[in-house]
Amino acid sequence: MQIRFDDAAVAKLQQHLVPGKKLLFTFEDGVGPYSQHAMIHMQVQFSINIITDDMDITGYDQTITSNIGDLLVKGYSMDSLDENMVVHLNTHLNTLSLSGDGGLIDNNLGLIDFTEADGLKENPAR
Numbered sequence: 374m375q376i377r378f379d380d381a382a383v384a385k386l387q388q389h390l391v392p393g394k395k396l397l398f399t400f401e402d403g404v405g406p407y408s409q410h411a412m413i414h415m416q417v418q419f420s421i422n423i424i425t426d427d428m429d430i431t432g433y434d435q436t437i438t439s440n441i442g443d444l445l446v447k448g449y450s451m452d453s454l455d456e457n458m459v460v461h462l463n464t465h466l467n468t469l470s471l472s473g474d475g476g477l478i479d480n481n482l483g484l485i486d487f488t489e490a491d492g493l494k495e496n497p498a499r
Contacts, residue, residue: 420483
């Protein structure tokens with residue numbers, strides 16, 4: 374399984390990708406310290422989370438490769454993903470979307486930097 378970030382998405386994320394930080398790819402199901410809510414509707418939602426190397430990764434037991442580095446993911450959430458995916462930045466709206474072999478997966482992919490005090494508040498997807 375792999376994710377390719379387009380050039381605009383790489384530029385947006387590059388400022389967060391410094392030594393000592395990890396990328397998580399979180400299924401927003403309300404499980405774990407980084408999931409923001411449990412869904413009560415049928416929409417699949419994911420977010421990209423930035424954490425430090427010493428923060429808890431319990432439950433993130435699988436890895437997805439990408440052109441910006443590996444992303445840790447809850448293994449069971451991979452059922453909602455495709456083998457080949459792309460993250461695209463809509464520069465007009467400053468939002469990320471996730472699509473795969475089967476089409477659109479999440480049209481408003483979150484980005485939360487848990488290493489910054491206002492990281493959660495600055496999440497444009499929620």
